[in-house]
Amino acid sequence: MLQLKQIHKVFNEGTPDEKMALQQMDLHLKPGDFMTVIGSNGAGKSTLMNIISGKMMPDLGEIIIDGKNVSAVKENKRSKLIGRVFQDPMAGTAPAMTIEENLAIAYTRTKSRGLQKGVSKNRKVIFQEKLEMLHLGLENRLHAKVGLLSGGERQALSLLMATFTEPKILLLDEHTAALDPSRAELITQLTKEIVEKYQLTTLMVTHNMQQAIDLGNRLIMMDKGQMIFQADEEAKQHLTVEKLLLEFQQIRGEKMNSDKAVLI
Amino acid sequence: MGTAIFGSIEAGAIYALMALGVYLSFRILDFPDLTVDGSFVTGGAVAAVLIVGGTDPFVATVAAMGAGFLAGCVTGLLHTKGKINPLLSGILMMIALYSINLRIMGKSNIPLLSEETVISKLTAFWQGLGIDQALTFFGFVPKTWGILILMLILAFIVKILIDWFLKTDLGLAIRATGNNETMIRSFSADTDTLKILGLGLANALVALSGSLIAQYNGFSDVGMGIGMIVIGLASVIIGEAIFGAKTIIRATLAVVGGAILYRIIVTLALRVEFLETGDMKLITALIVVFALILPKVLDKQRERQRKKKRMLQARKNEYDKRGENLASIKTDS
Ligand SMILES: Nc1ncnc2c1ncn2[C@@H]1O[C@H](COP(=O)(O)OP(=O)(O)OP(=O)(O)O)[C@@H](O)[C@H]1O
Ligand SMILES: [Mg+2]
Numbered sequence: 001m002l003q004l005k006q007i008h009k010v011f012n013e014g015t016p017d018e019k020m021a022l023q024q025m026d027l028h029l030k031p032g033d034f035m036t037v038i039g040s041n042g043a044g045k046s047t048l049m050n051i052i053s054g055k056m057m058p059d060l061g062e063i064i065i066d067g068k069n070v071s072a073v074k075e076n077k078r079s080k081l082i083g084r085v086f087q088d089p090m091a092g093t094a095p096a097m098t099i100e101e102n103l104a105i106a107y108t109r110t111k112s113r114g115l116q117k118g119v120s121k122n123r124k125v126i127f128q129e130k131l132e133m134l135h136l137g138l139e140n141r142l143h144a145k146v147g148l149l150s151g152g153e154r155q156a157l158s159l160l161m162a163t164f165t166e167p168k169i170l171l172l173d174e175h176t177a178a179l180d181p182s183r184a185e186l187i188t189q190l191t192k193e194i195v196e197k198y199q200l201t202t203l204m205v206t207h208n209m210q211q212a213i214d215l216g217n218r219l220i221m222m223d224k225g226q227m228i229f230q231a232d233e234e235a236k237q238h239l240t241v242e243k244l245l246l247e248f249q250q251i252r253g254e255k256m257n258s259d260k261a262v263l264i
Numbered sequence: 265m266g267t268a269i270f271g272s273i274e275a276g277a278i279y280a281l282m283a284l285g286v287y288l289s290f291r292i293l294d295f296p297d298l299t300v301d302g303s304f305v306t307g308g309a310v311a312a313v314l315i316v317g318g319t320d321p322f323v324a325t326v327a328a329m330g331a332g333f334l335a336g337c338v339t340g341l342l343h344t345k346g347k348i349n350p351l352l353s354g355i356l357m358m359i360a361l362y363s364i365n366l367r368i369m370g371k372s373n374i375p376l377l378s379e380e381t382v383i384s385k386l387t388a389f390w391q392g393l394g395i396d397q398a399l400t401f402f403g404f405v406p407k408t409w410g411i412l413i414l415m416l417i418l419a420f421i422v423k424i425l426i427d428w429f430l431k432t433d434l435g436l437a438i439r440a441t442g443n444n445e446t447m448i449r450s451f452s453a454d455t456d457t458l459k460i461l462g463l464g465l466a467n468a469l470v471a472l473s474g475s476l477i478a479q480y481n482g483f484s485d486v487g488m489g490i491g492m493i494v495i496g497l498a499s500v501i502i503g504e505a506i507f508g509a510k511t512i513i514r515a516t517l518a519v520v521g522g523a524i525l526y527r528i529i530v531t532l533a534l535r536v537e538f539l540e541t542g543d544m545k546l547i548t549a550l551i552v553v554f555a556l557i558l559p560k561v562l563d564k565q566r567e568r569q570r571k572k573k574r575m576l577q578a579r580k581n582e583y584d585k586r587g588e589n590l591a592s593i594k595t596d597s
Contacts, residue, residue, distance in 0.1 A: 053450070079452040086446070094443040097436070105436055109451045113433035162450075 001201040002029040002169050007061035009047055021047040023225045034195055034202040034216030038209060043222040045205045049173045054078040066168050080110050083162035085175040092158030095147030099138060099157065102146050103127045106161035130164050134190060152183030156190055163194050170195065172204040209241045223252060270406050272531040276524030277415035278476045281422055283523040284516060285469030286496030293462045294442040298354030298493050300470050302361025303335040305489040307471025308478030309365045312374040321382045325475045332471020333464040335361060340460030365486050372486045381479035386414050422469065423516045430512050438462045491545050498548055499523035501555040
């Protein structure tokens with residue numbers, strides 16, 4: 001479903017600030033694969049996501065989604081195939097617009113937007129039905145401005161908006177990191193439910209190792225722009241946080257020095 | 265006095281179209297578009313030249329809108345494809361349009377008084393209806409009610425069209441572009457195209473207003489757009505401050521109301537003995553400053569009053585409680 005071939009990305013090439021953000025990244029996700037991505041700060045995780053989504057173009061390499069080479073396809077066209085939830089709960093929704101209007105925008109992701117009514121009766125029924133999945137009572141607040149929702153509610157809505165049109169690929173970049181623990185737990189739970197329900201091919205970045213182990217069927221660890229460890233479906237079932245840390249130590253010959261690597 | 269106010273409502277209804285354009289760029293797209301000063305004149309210039317050349321005034325007015333649309337699109341292109349900052353894109357276009365407008369007109373002023381215009385045609389149409397005679401009981405008799413009523417109707421039709429448009433799929437995407445670009449891009453929208461389209465529509469409305477003002481005043485002048493953007497902003501801000509902007513429907517109504525109110529305020533201000541026509545721009549600036557500051561002051565005052573009330577309530581509760589305590593002590597003893 002998603003294939004990356006020999007992706008390279010260098011920032012500020014030829015200056016003292018030169019930074020190898022991604023080196024020889026190869027990745028292959030089968031339909032329905034749910035891969036979690038861990039790694040210390042600056043490992044290149046967000047860069048990886050940005051390159052898949054088309055926000056950044058790689059210096060070298062190919063991106064293939066659903067059998068099509070999309071390396072040259074622009075971000076806005078590519079996002080017909082890709083759902084994204086950002087770290088910042090404010091980033092995924094339009095605060096001055098109502099819940100139903102936001103959903104209408106998400107609903108038309110794969111359609112061409114013309115002069116038909118954004119929130120029609122038919123669509124409203126669909127929106128209500130989908131919102132019920134969140135168990136937050138948002139289905140009764142269709143006319144509320146999204147700016148009035150709490151961070152957790154907004155992130156749940158973002159997650160729904162990114163997924164309910166069943167994109168080929170779902171990208172989640174630390175989408176629970178800005179929330180308090182109970183809200184984060186809620187969003188994690190919803191993520192699990194939704195990904196399972198629609199069988200979405202998913203790539204999720206997280207700093208929470210336990211979460212990375214609990215969720216999904218595959219796991220990779222990145223460091224300094226490279227994939228340094230990966231666990232397939234079989235191996236992942238036997239992973240623990242201790243094993244992961246040990247793995248890192250053996251490969252890099254040093255302790256994982258990430259402030260954000262949480263050991264819950 | 266009556267005639268002056270009447271005239272300011274007439275003009276206000278026509279300027280409301282320009283203010284609605286400014287609302288689209290400033291509020292919906294969040295793009296401080298200074299093209300307005302130029303595109304307003306472009307509207308007047310295109311309409312005037314075509315009318316003098318013998319084109320039907322209605323066709324000329326539509327052509328003026330088209331020219332405004334193009335001007336807005338160019339500003340959009342400068343910003344999105346040329347990566348020039350929004351303010352600068354608008355200023356560059358405004359300056360460029362000054363020369364272009366002169367080229368279109370061929371001279372700095374084109375009189376239209378002896379020409380058949382949209383305004384003269386509408387007046388004739390209206391007088392044919394004989395409604396003016398029926399309205400004499402108002403005591404105050406203007407030349408005709410036609411322009412006032414028809415221009416108000418036009419402003420409302422445009423308002424309703426905007427309300428409708430902003431609720432379509434395309435309109436929602438344009439609103440989201442002004443509200444959260446990251447978000448709308450992740451939902452496969454081409455924000456560059458949406459911005460260009462939005463600015464085109466905004467300036468089409470501005471040019472429509474300019475062409476009608478030229479026909480209403482009986483001339484098109486290359487300087488008639490100076491300060492137009494501030495007038496548009498003043499209308500939007502006054503309108504929102506007085507009528508509110510909770511929903512789109514409310515906000516567009518507020519903009520139309522604000523445009524008319526602005527004209528009335530200026531008319532009244534100019535009747536003050538020591539103020540001259542040349543002071544109008546200063547008055548406009550002051551009105552905008554006032555309208556920007558006033559809502560904040562009012563909010564603060566309301567907040568203060570609420571605090572006071574709460575404090576009084578708290579004190580009263582305390583007092584009541586003490587009373588109860590005293591009473592209970594008394595019954596104890
Ligand atoms: N636009 C950019 N310009 C220059 N350097 C960049 C840019 N984006 C990222 N980098 C650099 O590339 C490296 C990888 O960054 P990236 O954001 O992918 O890390 P990350 O793994 O997501 O880290 P974190 O866990 O902190 O989010 C970092 O050293 C970063 O400073
Ligand atoms: Mg990151």
